[in-house]
Structures are given as C-alpha cells and as structure tokens.
Amino acid sequence: MTTDLSFFDRVRRIVQARLAGADGCHDWDHTERVCRNAELLLREFPDADAEVVRLAALLHDVGRPDEKADGRVCHARRGAELTEEILTELRMEPGKIKKTVAAVRTHRYRDDTVPASLEAEIVYDADKLDSLGAVGIGRAFLFAGKFGARLHNTEKEALESAAYSPEDTAYREYLVKLRKLPGAMRTLPGKRLACERVRFMQEFFDRLNAETAAG
Ligand code: ADP
Ligand code: NI
Numbered sequence: 001m002t003t004d005l006s007f008f009d010r011v012r013r014i015v016q017a018r019l020a021g022a023d024g025c026h027d028w029d030h031t032e033r034v035c036r037n038a039e040l041l042l043r044e045f046p047d048a049d050a051e052v053v054r055l056a057a058l059l060h061d062v063g064r065p066d067e068k069a070d071g072r073v074c075h076a077r078r079g080a081e082l083t084e085e086i087l088t089e090l091r092m093e094p095g096k097i098k099k100t101v102a103a104v105r106t107h108r109y110r111d112d113t114v115p116a117s118l119e120a121e122i123v124y125d126a127d128k129l130d131s132l133g134a135v136g137i138g139r140a141f142l143f144a145g146k147f148g149a150r151l152h153n154t155e156k157e158a159l160e161s162a163a164y165s166p167e168d169t170a171y172r173e174y175l176v177k178l179r180k181l182p183g184a185m186r187t188l189p190g191k192r193l194a195c196e197r198v199r200f201m202q203e204f205f206d207r208l209n210a211e212t213a214a215g
Contacts, residue, residue: 007090011055014086015062025143026064030130034060037126044189045118052096052119056103057126059083063104069146069164076113080105109177115186125190128181133197136178137204140170152212174205 005013019028038057042050063079083104087097103120106113107127115121131139144150149168153161158175161167182198185191 010090011058011086015058018062018065022065023146025139026061031058031061033130034126037129038122041122041126041187041189045122048118048122052099053122056100056123060104060107060123060127074111076105076108109184121186125185125187128185129190129193131178132181132194133200136197137201140173144168144170152208171205174201
C-alpha cells in the first residue's frame with residue numbers, strides 16, 4: 001500500500017532529508033521556526049498567497065548544504081534552482097512556482113536582491129526573526145563556534161575582525177548585522193517583533209560587556 005502524502009508533506013520530506021546533518025544554526029529546526037514565524041505573519045496578511053508563503057518558508061534554506069563553510073556558493077541562489085526543480089517535478093502550477101522561487105531567491109540580508117512581492121517579504125521577515133531574540137543569540141554563538149571563535153571581544157576588536165575567522169564572535173555578527181535588522185524588515189508586524197527582540201539582545205550584550213570588562 002502506498003502512503004498518500006499531501007503535496008506539502010512531500011516537499012517537507014525532501015527538505016528534511018536535504019537538511020539532515022546540518023549544523024544547529026541552519027538545521028531543520030531553524031526551518032520549522034521560520035515556518036512558524038511565517039504563519040504568525042500570515043495572520044496579519046489575509047490577502048497573501050498562503051500556499052506560496054508556506055512553501056517558500058519551507059524551501060528557503062534547501063540550498064544551504066551546498067554553501068561552503070566560508071560562505072562561498074550563495075545558498076539562496078542555489079535554493080532557488082532547487083526549488084524550481086522540486087516544484088516542477090511535483091507539477092505545481094508554473095505561476096506559483098515562479099512566485100515561490102522568487103521568494104527563496106530574495107530571502108537573504110547579505111546580498112543585493114530585494115523581496116518583490118508581499119509573499120517574498122513575509123518569508124524574508126520570518127527568516128530574519130529567527131536571527132533575533134534569545135534564538136538569535138544562540139544561533140550566533142553556534143555559528144561562531146564552528147570557526148573556533150572567541151566567546152567575546154570588545155566592540156573595537158569585533159568591528160576589526162573578519163567573519164569566518166577565529167577572531168569572529170557572536171558580538172561581531174550582532175554589531176554588523178543583527179542590531180540593524182529592525183530597519184531592514186519588510187512588514188510592519190515583522191518590524192515590531194524585530195524591535196522587541198533586538199532590545200533583548202542589546203540587554204544581553206550589555207551584560208556580557210559588563211561581565212567581561214577589564215579592571
Ligand atoms: P543572511 O544573508 O540573511 O545574513 P546568512 O546565511 O549569511 O544569511 O546568515 C544567517 C544567520 O547565520 C545569521 O542571521 C546568523 O544567525 C548566522 N551567522 C551568519 N554568519 C555569522 C557569523 N559570521 N557569526 C555569527 N553568526 C553568523
Ligand atoms: Ni537562508
């Protein structure tokens with residue numbers, strides 16, 4: 001007897017298999033949290049195409065395993081290619097494939113693509129929210145740990161250090177990207193949540209600075 005999986009469940013299985021063994025910063029748990037964030041935002045946008053948002057949230061990091069440890073190979077570009085292949089194979093309607101692919105392609109902060117539809121904006125914000133708050137702190141430390149990074153450094157040291165190096169720290173990531181995310185959010189509810197989460201992170205790093213201050 002064959003199991004009749006829904007379209008969405010078939011995509012979910014493909015993504016889950018691709019992300020098996022991924023590091024804790026970008027694993028299947030991250031994708032699940034992004035899907036939950038997307039649901040939260042969808043409630044505020046009843047006119048958005050929920051199917052496209054759900055699929056793009058699910059597929060947004062499908063290209064991640066192909067990104068090299070030092071950031072070479074853009075996972076959003078690779079993810080867009082894979083999304084097109086997967087959804088074409090599953091015979092999704094071409095117009096919806098196009099919208100889903102575009103949302104996956106534009107979900108990154110660190111590139112020059114811009115989310116060009118409401119659906120792509122929701123996916124972008126859902127992903128960025130998972131870089132913030134307590135989860136965001138944990139993920140930044142997990143990521144930095146992969147490169148043998150230090151626990152912490154001063155603002156001056158952090159701003160002079162290179163990403164993907166032993167001098168990299170979670171604090172550097174916070175200073176160069178995470179604290180700026182409220183200004184980069186694409187939806188109003190996303191921005192509101194981002195502001196609240198960054199306030200908590202600032203409190204955390206203020207305390208880390210105080211606890212590690214010399215003298
Ligand atoms: P984006 O282009 O959206 O910034 P990335 O894949 O570069 O996407 O980063 C995704 C997440 O991975 C970041 O939000 C952060 O949690 C973590 N991360 C990436 N680079 C670093 C780094 N150098 N130090 C700490 N965390 C990082
Ligand atoms: Ni991503």
